[in-house]
Amino acid sequence: VHNSQDAVVLCSPKGAFVYANPSAYEFFGFQRREETVLTHLHDLVCPSDRERFETTVWPRILEGPWEGEVRFCRQDGRTQVGWLRAGVVPGDTGTPEFAYAIIRDISHLKAAEEAVRHAEEYYRTLFRTSRDAVVVTDGSERIVDVNEPAFPNMFGYLRHEVLGQPLSMLTAHETESSSASGLEAALRAERATLKWRRKDGSLFTGEATLGVLQDANAGLRGYVRVIRDVSEREGILQRLEQAYHDLKSLDELKDKFLAGISHDLRAPLVPVRAFLEKLLQGRWGPLTLRQEEFLRYCLIGVSREMILVEELLDYTRIRSGSLTLRSEKVDLQDVIRASLFLLKILAETNRLTVVVDMPVEPIPIMGDYNKLLRIFHNLFSNAVKYNRPGGHVTVRGKWEGPARFRVSVEDSGIGIPQEDLRRIFDDFYRVGDSGTVARGSGIGLAVVRELVRLHGAELDVQSTLGVGSMFAVIFPVAGQG
Ligand code: ADP
Numbered sequence: 001v002h003n004s005q006d007a008v009v010l011c012s013p014k015g016a017f018v019y020a021n022p023s024a025y026e027f028f029g030f031q032r033r034e035e036t037v038l039t040h041l042h043d044l045v046c047p048s049d050r051e052r053f054e055t056t057v058w059p060r061i062l063e064g065p066w067e068g069e070v071r072f073c074r075q076d077g078r079t080q081v082g083w084l085r086a087g088v089v090p091g092d093t094g095t096p097e098f099a100y101a102i103i104r105d106i107s108h109l110k111a112a113e114e115a116v117r118h119a120e121e122y123y124r125t126l127f128r129t130s131r132d133a134v135v136v137t138d139g140s141e142r143i144v145d146v147n148e149p150a151f152p153n154m155f156g157y158l159r160h161e162v163l164g165q166p167l168s169m170l171t172a173h174e175t176e177s178s179s180a181s182g183l184e185a186a187l188r189a190e191r192a193t194l195k196w197r198r199k200d201g202s203l204f205t206g207e208a209t210l211g212v213l214q215d216a217n218a219g220l221r222g223y224v225r226v227i228r229d230v231s232e233r234e235g236i237l238q239r240l241e242q243a244y245h246d247l248k249s250l251d252e253l254k255d256k257f258l259a260g261i262s263h264d265l266r267a268p269l270v271p272v273r274a275f276l277e278k279l280l281q282g283r284w285g286p287l288t289l290r291q292e293e294f295l296r297y298c299l300i301g302v303s304r305e306m307i308l309v310e311e312l313l314d315y316t317r318i319r320s321g322s323l324t325l326r327s328e329k330v331d332l333q334d335v336i337r338a339s340l341f342l343l344k345i346l347a348e349t350n351r352l353t354v355v356v357d358m359p360v361e362p363i364p365i366m367g368d369y370n371k372l373l374r375i376f377h378n379l380f381s382n383a384v385k386y387n388r389p390g391g392h393v394t395v396r397g398k399w400e401g402p403a404r405f406r407v408s409v410e411d412s413g414i415g416i417p418q419e420d421l422r423r424i425f426d427d428f429y430r431v432g433d434s435g436t437v438a439r440g441s442g443i444g445l446a447v448v449r450e451l452v453r454l455h456g457a458e459l460d461v462q463s464t465l466g467v468g469s470m471f472a473v474i475f476p477v478a479g480q481g
Helices: 024-027 046-064 107-129 152-153 182-188 229-264 270-280 291-318 332-351 369-385 445-452
Strands: 007-011 017-020 064-073 079-090 095-107 133-138 143-146 191-197 205-216 220-229 328-331 353-357 365-368 392-399 402-409 456-463 470-478
Touching: 007 024, 017 024, 024 079, 024 095, 024 328, 046 064, 046 079, 046 095, 133 152, 182 191, 182 205, 205 229, 229 270, 229 291, 270 291, 291 332, 291 369, 291 445, 328 332, 328 369, 332 353, 332 365, 332 392, 332 402, 353 365, 365 369, 365 470, 369 392, 369 402, 369 470, 445 456, 445 470
Parallel strands: 353 392
Antiparallel strands: 007 017, 007 095, 064 079, 079 095, 133 143, 133 220, 191 205, 205 220, 328 365, 392 402, 402 470, 456 470
16 A cells, blocks of 8 residues: 555545655655645546535445545645545444545546547537538448538438448449549549539539548558538639630631731732832933932832731741751841831931941841841831831941840830840730830841741840840851851
């Protein structure tokens, strides 16, 4: 008794302590043995349990052995839950001489029990309040539990109608499920979207998340499936997909239409421009000043139209991936000279000064003459379009080392905000207020970028808002021979 881990107390039939072992001092929080003298077991019972103890428990103990849970108050005020086994030691006369009490501290057990109870309550609440249906099955996939109200709401079955039934009553038949052979696999997957069956036979798409339940020996106890009705999401996805396909085919139709129309638009312009150029060059006799002036206007108009149409053509070729170069050895000087002809006419009409600063030697590069013309026509016409009255356009050429030649086009125009600089080469992108300055399609620079890339050249752009812009193309120069 002295060495027992349980608290052992011997009392008078009225409950006064006669003996207490060391575990009892510890259990009740006594420091010294003397403190137990004059102590009554009743007084150590917690106030909440005391009345029951005095009126029911103690009389029972005096009649014979009793055991049960009792809450005691320690000397330091803490509550201690004990499992009490008590009875009496009869005296010579047969009446109880002593009562004994053996108390095992079960506070930790109680705390653990409480924690388990809280956890269970917590998960029960989750189970009950979940908007997803939860289905618990045993190892052979028979339903052992479902949550309410989410499960009945989703499936139309009441809880008792499905308990003990096979899970297969809730799934679509193999033939109805979108992936027949996949149904088994989907049911075993950690997360899978599959077709489920309601009580009325209708099907819906549900995303199921699977959890495996194990028993104490890590054996299979069953499964938990959390099922979310995603039919609405599926519907939206399908509509989105449809819209995407519709848009894609519309986009392709647009490209086809653009390709066709720009081709047809271009054809009649080619001879018109050629005749105008020849007339202006005086090939068919001298012109009066008036005639020359009007012919110039005509040439500008036709040239603008052609640039636009050719841009469109190139754009559609870029989109379809069919833009290729007819590459040959070209003298960049020839390209620039030919483009300057147009630039000078445009500049004159807009009262702009053109400054040309080019070296005189040939600059051999590998490229497509017509596409190179397009690059410069584009940059030159932008330099004129986005300029200010009385401004200038400077075309400068200079070597960058022995194998690179840089041609820059500087203007004194409206400039481009820094945040737009990277986007001006995107399809159809135009800087916010450009529309008020000049009309345009927004594809010119997109085409320039692609043509520059195909020539193995690089682009450089710098611009200051309100001061002007500089667009430069740096070409790799072809070796001699
Ligand atoms: P657009 O047909 O509109 O001229 P581009 O692709 O040639 O199309 O140019 C895209 C946009 O870049 C233009 O709308 C304009 O806002 C801006 N931009 C191009 N070149 C210049 C320039 N030299 N000065 C100022 N802004 C320019």
